[in-house]
Each structure stands twice: as structure tokens, then as C-alpha cells.
Amino acid sequence: MNDPGAMLVSAVLWIPAAAVVILALIPGYRVTARLNVLASLLTFAAALLLLGWRPPTGQFLMVDDVNVVFIVLNTLVGFTTSLFSANYIAHELETGRLTPKSLRFYHAMFQGMMGAMNLALLANNVGLMWVAVEIATLTTVLMVGVYRTHEALEAAWKYFILGSVGIALALFGTIVVYLAARSVVGEGLDAMAWTVLVRAAPALDPHLLNLAFVFLLLGYGTKVGLAPLHAWLPDAHAEGPTPISAVLSGLLLNVALFALLRFRMVMAGNPHTLAAGPLMVSMGLASLIFAAFMLYRRHDIKRLFAYSSIEHMGIITFAFGMGGPLANFAGLLHMTMHSLTKSAIFFAVGHVAQAKGTQKLADIRGLTVTHPVLGWGLLLGVFAIAGMPPMGVFMSEFLVVSSTFARQPLIAIPLVLGLLVAFGALLLQATRIGFGEAYGSREPVHASYVPMFAHLSLVLVAGIYVPGPIVAWFQHVATLLG
Amino acid sequence: MEPLQFDMAHLLAGGLVLVSFMLLYQERMYALLNLFALHAVVLALSVAWQAFIQQAPHLYITAAIALGFKGIVIPVALHRIVQRLHIHRAIEAVVGIGPTMLAGMGLVALSVGVILPITSASSSLAREDLAFSLAVILLGLLMMVSRRNAVSQVVGFMSLENGLILAAAGAKGMPLVVEISVAFSILIAFIVIGIFLFRIRERFDTVDLHALDSFRGERP
Numbered sequence: 001m002n003d004p005g006a007m008l009v010s011a012v013l014w015i016p017a018a019a020v021v022i023l024a025l026i027p028g029y030r031v032t033a034r035l036n037v038l039a040s041l042l043t044f045a046a047a048l049l050l051l052g053w054r055p056p057t058g059q060f061l062m063v064d065d066v067n068v069v070f071i072v073l074n075t076l077v078g079f080t081t082s083l084f085s086a087n088y089i090a091h092e093l094e095t096g097r098l099t100p101k102s103l104r105f106y107h108a109m110f111q112g113m114m115g116a117m118n119l120a121l122l123a124n125n126v127g128l129m130w131v132a133v134e135i136a137t138l139t140t141v142l143m144v145g146v147y148r149t150h151e152a153l154e155a156a157w158k159y160f161i162l163g164s165v166g167i168a169l170a171l172f173g174t175i176v177v178y179l180a181a182r183s184v185v186g187e188g189l190d191a192m193a194w195t196v197l198v199r200a201a202p203a204l205d206p207h208l209l210n211l212a213f214v215f216l217l218l219g220y221g222t223k224v225g226l227a228p229l230h231a232w233l234p235d236a237h238a239e240g241p242t243p244i245s246a247v248l249s250g251l252l253l254n255v256a257l258f259a260l261l262r263f264r265m266v267m268a269g270n271p272h273t274l275a276a277g278p279l280m281v282s283m284g285l286a287s288l289i290f291a292a293f294m295l296y297r298r299h300d301i302k303r304l305f306a307y308s309s310i311e312h313m314g315i316i317t318f319a320f321g322m323g324g325p326l327a328n329f330a331g332l333l334h335m336t337m338h339s340l341t342k343s344a345i346f347f348a349v350g351h352v353a354q355a356k357g358t359q360k361l362a363d364i365r366g367l368t369v370t371h372p373v374l375g376w377g378l379l380l381g382v383f384a385i386a387g388m389p390p391m392g393v394f395m396s397e398f399l400v401v402s403s404t405f406a407r408q409p410l411i412a413i414p415l416v417l418g419l420l421v422a423f424g425a426l427l428l429q430a431t432r433i434g435f436g437e438a439y440g441s442r443e444p445v446h447a448s449y450v451p452m453f454a455h456l457s458l459v460l461v462a463g464i465y466v467p468g469p470i471v472a473w474f475q476h477v478a479t480l481l482g
Numbered sequence: 483m484e485p486l487q488f489d490m491a492h493l494l495a496g497g498l499v500l501v502s503f504m505l506l507y508q509e510r511m512y513a514l515l516n517l518f519a520l521h522a523v524v525l526a527l528s529v530a531w532q533a534f535i536q537q538a539p540h541l542y543i544t545a546a547i548a549l550g551f552k553g554i555v556i557p558v559a560l561h562r563i564v565q566r567l568h569i570h571r572a573i574e575a576v577v578g579i580g581p582t583m584l585a586g587m588g589l590v591a592l593s594v595g596v597i598l599p600i601t602s603a604s605s606s607l608a609r610e611d612l613a614f615s616l617a618v619i620l621l622g623l624l625m626m627v628s629r630r631n632a633v634s635q636v637v638g639f640m641s642l643e644n645g646l647i648l649a650a651a652g653a654k655g656m657p658l659v660v661e662i663s664v665a666f667s668i669l670i671a672f673i674v675i676g677i678f679l680f681r682i683r684e685r686f687d688t689v690d691l692h693a694l695d696s697f698r699g700e701r702p
Contacts, residue, residue, distance in 0.1 A: 127658035131665045138672060160676065161635065164669060165626070168642055171662065172619060175649045178656050179612070183603060187655025207600035 005055030009063060009122060011046035012071065015039055016115030024108035029093060029100055032107045033086040039111055040082040043118070044075040059189050062124035066477050070121050070258055073336055077250045077343050078114045080451035084347045085110065085243035087448040091354045092241070097147060106146055106241070113139040113247065117255050126174050126192045129259060130167070133223065136252060137163045144240035155235035162222060162232040170219025170259075173212040177263070180208035194262060201269025209267060210274045216263050217279060223256035225310050226317060227287040237306035238359065242350030245302055249309040250343035254335055257313065261320060261481060268323070268482035280321030281411065287314030288418040295425035300359050301352065304429055305345055308385060311422050312338045318415065319400045320481070322407065328478035330399035337392040337459055341384045344455035347448075348378035355445040361429065366438030371445065377452050379434045384459050386426040387419065392462035487535045488607055491652075494528035495614035498648060499590065502621040502641055506586055507579045511564050511633065514573065515557045518637050522552035525644045529651040532611075536654055544651060544663045551667050552640065559674055560633060574630045582628050589620040611652030618645030636673055643670065 019039035023032050050071065054063050063071075089106070092098040098106070113136050120132035141163065145156030181191035184203045190196045197204075218229065225233040237245040260280075267276045291311035298304040316338065319331030351374055352367065353359045367375030384391035397419060404412040501521045508514040526549035533541030575582070593616035601609040622642025626635050643666050650659045 125658070127656075127662060131658075131661060134665055134669065138669065141672075157676070160673065161626075161639070164639060164673070165623070165642070168619070168639075168646055171646050172616070172649060175646070175653050175656065176612075179601075179604065179608065179653050182653070182655065189657045191655075192657060205600075205603060211596065211600060 003053075003055055005050065005053040005063065006058075008046045008050050008053055009055050009061055012043055012050070012075070012118050012122065013061075013115060015043045015046065016111040016118065019111040020108045020115065023111060024104055027100065027104065029089065029103045032104060033089060036107045036110060037079070037082045037086055040075070040079040040114065043114065044072075044079040047071045047075040047118075057124060057195055059193060060125050060128055061122045062195065063122065064195075065473075066261075066480055067121045067258070069332070069336075069473070069477060070254065071118060073339055074117055074121060074251050074255070075114070077247065077339055077455075078117075080454060081243050081246050081250075081343060081347075082110070084246070084350065084448055084451045085241075087446060088241070088243055088350050088354070091446065095354075098241075102146055102148075106143060109139045109143050109146075110243070110247075113143070113252075117251055120255050121258060124194050125189065126177060126194070126197070129262075130171055130174050133170070133220075133256065133259060134167050136255065137167060137223070140236070140240075140244065140248060140252060143244045144236045146241060147239070149239070151235075152239040155232075155239035159232040159236040162229070166219045166222025166229065168219070169215050169222075173215030173219055173263075176208055176212035176215065177266070180204045180212065197266050198269055201266045202271070204266070204270055206270055206272035206274075209270060213263060213267055213273070213276055213279075216260065217276075217283070220256045220260045221283060224253050224260065224313050224317065225287070226283045226313065227290040227310065230287065230291075230310050233310060234303045234306040237309070238300050238302040242302070242346055242353065245306070246343040246346035246350075249306070249346065250339040253309065253313050254339060257316065257320075257335070260317075264320065265480070265482055277321045277323050280317050282321075284314045284316070284318030284321055285411070285414055285418065287311065288318065289314075289414060289421070292418045292422035292425065295422055295429070298429070299361055301349055301361050301364060301433070302346075302359055304361065305342065305349060305385075308422070308426065309338075309342055311418070312342070312385070315397065315400060315415075315419075319403075322400075322404060323482065324403070324407070325475065325478045326403040326406075327400065328481045329474055330396055330403055332474050332478060332481075333462075334393070334396035334400060337396050337462060338385075340455045340459050341381060341391070341393055344452045344459070345378065345381040345385060347452040347455075348374060348381055351445050351447040352378060355443065355447075356440045358440070361433065363440050364433055365436050365440070366434075368434045369438040370440070370442045373449060374445070374447055375434055377449065377456070379430055380456055381452070382426055382430040382433075384456065386423045386430070390460065390463045392459040395463050490531050491528070491535065491607055492610060494524060494531055495611055495648060495652075497524045498528060498644065499614055499617050499621070502618050502625075502645075503583070503586055505637065505641055506582055506621065506625055506628075508634075509573055511569065511573060512561070514634060514637055515560050515564070518560075518640065519553050519557040521641055521644055522548050522557075525648060526553060528648060532651045538655070540660050541651055543660050544647065547660075547663050547667055548644070548647065552644070552670070556640070556670065556674060560636075563674070563677060564633060569631075569633065573634050576628050576630055582624065585628075586621055586624055589624060590617040593617040593620055608652060608654065612649055615645045615649035615652065618642070618648060621645075632677060636677065639673070640670055 026032050116132045116136035120129050123129035141156050141160045145152050184200050185191050222229040264276050267273050287310050291307045294307045316331050316335050319327045356364050384393050387394045387397045526545045530545040594613045597613035619642050622638050625638030
């Protein structure tokens with residue numbers, strides 16, 4: 001444990017774990033909200049240092065070029081969300097939607113989820129990763145149901161059942177991967193380690209890998225929210241507390257997709273397997289087009305952006321399905337941009353819903369008049385997520401489209417169609433929300449603008465100029481993904 | 483491979499598939515719960531047998547969890563919930579028993595047809611175990627989609643999960659099986675506590691999931 005890298009890895013995992021216990025025990029929401037921020041900040045700091053000090057690869061945990069990007073992103077968004085959450089819950093307490101007791105529970109679960117996601121990203125073992133994804137699912141289910149309303153309970157139950165079935169299917173896939181590896185690398189932990197699996201990929205039985213991948217795609221695909229397995233996603237986003245919507249969209253979907261990408265690397269290493277690409281491309285396209293049309297007829301602001309998450313996860317899955325260095329690069333960039341932008345949007349939406357006292361789109365009008373800063377912030381976020389230049393999302397979407405045009409022009413047609421339909425829907429909804437006759441409450445709201453604008457400025461900067469080392473790093477990871 | 487070892491494993495795994503079929507056509511709630519307890523007991527025997535022939539003592543823990551937790555605690559808890567919520571009347575099915583059984587047979591044929599050809603390299607014990615467990619998983623899924631009632635959906639999910647434990651135990655030398663079965667037990671405990679604590683009946687006046695579907699949060 002004297003290695004600085006190993007200490008950092010345990011910090012990333014143990015700080016959230018310790019925070020779960022502490023936050024569950026301490027009463028008083030002001031203290032716990034601050035402790036929650038502090039724990040998230042420390043985890044983020046440890047994750048940043050991991051960029052410099054890399055621990056040796058162990059049997060259970062590892063840090064490699066691929067997952068370190070995700071860990072930094074995960075802890076960064078976790079930290080900013082905890083800042084937002086501290087402000088958000090103060091208002092929820094005032095209005096009585098949450099009680100001090102349920103807040104203790106909420107904070108403990110927030111850290112539990114962050115820890116589980118970090119574990120899923122750091123795991124070098126397919127079984128351990130599965131367990132971590134399961135814990136992350138359970139904690140989010142509990143948080144979605146935290147308001148105890150009719151709708152929240154229904155959403156939590158739906159998420160629970162669909163998520164559990166998804167995760168059960170993923171476990172079957174994991175067992176089949178182990179069976180495939182066992183005959184090559186022998187029994188025991190080695191046959192479940194990523195590092196060993198990727199190295200041994202060419203020798204693995206391609207039929208077993210195919211079978212496993214189908215189950216993994218369906219299982220983890222449910223958690224990514226790919227159509228037609230997305231049914232839980234809009235409900236869970238709409239009925240839970242908004243900080244949870246932000247981390248669900250920004251992080252948990254990414255973690256599930258990351259799991260899928262790891263298995264895809266194994267598949268790509270074996271020339272005789274069924275091509276994973278077309279499966280991912282078609283599921284991605286289906287999600288994109290389906291969600292793009294669904295955007296038009298939403299009545300609830302959080303549901304609107306939940307469908308937008310389905311759309312973007314579709315684009316990302318599509319990009320990784322196309323494969324190759326350029327499309328993978330675009331997928332990675334889009335994943336990062338989507339995480340930052342979508343969580344910023346949910347930060348804004350959370351305060352908007354509090355200011356207006358409703359989530360109904362029909363009752364949220366003329367926001368730039370009633371709440372100028374919040375309204376323009378939200379509009380900026382929506383323009384970013386719709387893919388307007390010069391924001392980062394535009395750049396990554398442009399890369400996805402251009403790399404597809406270069407290789408498969410015919411597939412690019414439905415892709416562009418989906419993007420345009422979604423663009424139109426978001427613009428239409430944004431003008432309704434932002435402009436027009438001012439409606440509803442004009443009371444100022446205690447909002448924390450820092451997390452929202454920090455994310456948006458990162459996205460803006462990324463759209464104009466990405467520093468050379470980061471580009472080189474992403475390119476390197478993109479080639480590793482195959 | 484001694485024939486007895488193979489035959490016993492085969493018998494127990496086949497027994498699990500058989501009980502899965504019996505779960506499919508139950509019409510009464512209590513009978514369903516009793517049969518689920520039987521399902522868990524058969525699973526426990528099957529895992530214990532695997533522990534014996536693989537000489538893997540940690541699998542006995544998995545078998546004990548299956549027997550104690552899923553064979554006794556969960557069925558008893560569900561019994562009490564059903565009693566307290568007064569939902570022991572007949573189970574509503576989405577499709578009739580005949581078509582469900584036919585679909586079930588089709589799923590078993592499918593899993594055998596999928597697994598056996600592609601695992602020709604593995605030992606026959608591992609192959610058939612995997613085929614049976616996939617059959618149990620698919621039958622569990624079928625039960626979840628063919629029933630409207632929350633409790634029977636949960637029973638369907640638990641039988642699906644038993645199939646997973648069977649697959650994990652049959653994969654010789656697989657690490658983390660105990661951890662995975664513990665993780666699943668936590669998940670199931672959450673589901674059962676969820677049914678009870680959330681008091682679906684009080685909130686919705688029924689555990690018929692059809693009634694839950696009436697609300698979609700999308701009304702303008």
C-alpha cells in the first residue's frame with residue numbers, strides 16, 4: 001500500500017464508503033450537505049491525482065488509459081452535483097417535500113452511488129463490475145422513490161423491475177464470458193480479469209462470446225436506456241429529486257455504456273466473433289430516431305430532457321458501433337460533452353421547477369423574463385444539447401456525422417434525420433420555455449449558478465478549442481477501443 | 483466423469499426446469515409461494531451437488547443461502563404479506579395457461595438448441611447445466627411478462643435469478659459466486675421489503691400492476 005497510486009485508488013473508493021456511514025449517522029442537513037460536498041471534492045481530487053500516479057494492475061482493481069478518463073469525469077460531475085444538491089435540498093426542506101430524516105438517507109445513498117460507480121469503473125474483474133453496477137442501481141432506485149409520492153413509487157418500482165431484469169441478463173452474459181475464458185486461461189480469478197480477457201481474446205471461443213455479447217448488450221443496454229429497453233428512464237428521471245436526474249443522465253448511463261465498451265473490446269480482439277458494431281449501430285439509431293420524435297409531445301420538463309438523454313445515448317452507442325479511431329474519438333467526446341451539458345441542464349431545470357412550483361411545460365413560459373439568469377442559463381444548455389455551434393456538442397456530433405459519411409453514407413441519412421428532428425423539437429420547446437408571455441411565479445429563487453455555468457463554460461471552451469494533450473489522450477483511448 | 487455425478491446433476495437441474503414449468507400454471511397465490519420454496523430447495527440441492535463434485539466448499543455457502551433465505555425466509559415473508567394485504571385470491575394472467583405452457587416449451591427448446599451446438603468443446607456436464615439454466619431464466623422472464631400481479635412477477639424474477647445461480651455454480655471454478663449470490667439476496671430482500679414498505683395496496687388499492695399503469699405522468 002506504499003505505492004501512491006494504490007493509495008489514491010483506495011481513496012476514490014473508501015472516501016465515498018466512509019461518507020455513507022458518516023452521513024447516515026449525522027443529523028442536521030446543513031452539516032451533512034457540506035460534508036457531502038467535501039467528500040465529493042476529496043474524491044475528485046484523488047481521481048485527478050490518478051492521472052499522474054498510476055497504481056500497478058491488481059486482480060480486482062486497475063487504472064488504465066481507458067477508465068481514468070471516465071473516473072475523472074464521474075467524480076467531477078459528482079462534485080458539482082453535490083454543490084447543486086446542497087442548494088436544491090434546502091428548498092425541498094422548506095417546502096416540506098423532504099424531511100430531515102429522508103435527507104440523511106438521501107445523502108448516504110448519494111455517496112453510496114458515487115462509490116459504486118467508481119468501483120464499476122475501476123474494476124478489473126467482470127464479476128466485481130457487475131456487483132458494483134447492481135449496487136449503483138439499487139441506490140438510485142431508493143433515491144428515485146425518496147419523495148414517496150404515488151408517481152415516485154411507481155417510477156421507482158418500474159426502474160427496479162426493469163433494471164433488475166437487465167442486470168440479471170448481464171450476469172448471464174458475464175457467466176458465459178467466464179466459461180469462454182476458462183478453457184483458455186484456466187479456472188479462477190484470471191478468467192474474469194479484463195486485462196487477461198483482452199489479451200486472450202483471439203483464443204476465446206467465438207460462439208460463446210457471441211452468446212455472451214447478446215445478453216450483455218440487452219442487459220447493460222437496459223441500463224444505458226437504449227430503445228426499446230428504455231421504458232424506465234423517463235419515469236425515473238421525472239419523479240426523483242433533480243440532482244439524481246443529473247447523475248443518472250450524466251453518469252450512470254455512461255457507466256453502463258462503459259461496461260458494454262469493455263466487452264466490446266474483448267469482442268473486437270477476436271476475428272471470428274459476430275460483429276458487435278452493426279448491433280450497436282442499429283440500437284443506437286433506433287434510440288436516436290425514436291427519442292427525437294418523442295421530444296415533440298412532452299408535457300413535463302424533466303421528461304423532455306430524459307428523452308433527450310435517450311437520444312444522446314443513442315448517438316454515442318451509434319458512434320462506438322461504427323468503430324474505428326475517428327468514430328470512437330467522436331463517441332468519447334460526445335459522452336463527455338453530454339455528461340457535462342445534460343447535468344448542467346438538470347441543474348437549471350431543478351431550480352426552474354422549484355421557482356415555478358411545477359414541472360409541467362405548459363406552466364413554464366417566458367422564463368427569460370421572470371428569472372433572467374436561470375432562463376438564459378437553461379436556454380444556453382438547451383442550445384448546447386441541441387447541437388448548436390460553437391458548443392462542444394456540435395463538434396462531437398459533427399465528428400460522428402462526418403466520420404459516418406466518410407465510411408457508410410447510407411447510414412448517415414437516418415442519423416442526420418434523427419439529429420435534425422431532435423434539433424427542431426428542442427428548439428421549439430426552448431422558445432416556448434424561454435420566451436413568450438411570462439407565466440407563473442416571479443419569485444426569485446436561491447439558485448446556485450456556479451455548477452451550471454462551470455459545466456456550460458467547459459462545454460463552450462471544448463467547442464472552440466480542446467488542448468492538444470487532451471486530444472492526443474482521447475485519440476489514444478479511441479484506438480484502444482478498437 | 484463418473485456417470486452418477488453427471489446423472490445427479492442432470493436430475494437436479496432438470497428438476498429445476500420442471501418446477502419452473504409448475505410455477506407457470508399456478509392459479510392460487512399460496513400454491514405459487516409454496517412451489518417457489520420448492521424451487522429454491524431444488525436449487526440448493528443442485529448447488530450443493532455441484533459443490534460436492536467440484537470439491538468447491540464455498541459453493542455450500544451459496545447452497546445454504548438458497549435454502550435458508552429463498553427456501554424459507556422469503557416464502558414466509560411473502561405469505562405474511564399476502565395475508566396482510568388480502569391478495570390471496572386468484573392470480574390474473576395476461577395470456578391463458580395453454581399458450582403460456584406452449585411458449586414455455588418453445589423457450590426450453592430454444593435454450594437447448596442455442597447452447598448445445600455452440601458449447602461442443604466443453605464437458606457435457608457444463609453444457610447441459612448451462613442449457614438448463616438458460617431455460618430456467620427464460621421461463622422466469624416468461625412468467626414475469628405473463629402475469630399482471632406484482633407478487634407473481636416477483637416470484638418470476640426470483641426463479642429467473644435461481645437460474646442464474648445454477649449457471650454460476652455450474653461454471654466450474656468461477657470466483658465470486660458467493661458474493662454474487664449475496665448481492666442477489668440483497669436485491670431480492672429489497673424487492674420484498676419494497677412491496678411491503680411501499681404498501682402498494684394502500685397507495686394503489688391493488689397490487690394489480692395494470693392499475694399502476696393507468697398513471698403515466700404525461701397528462702397535459
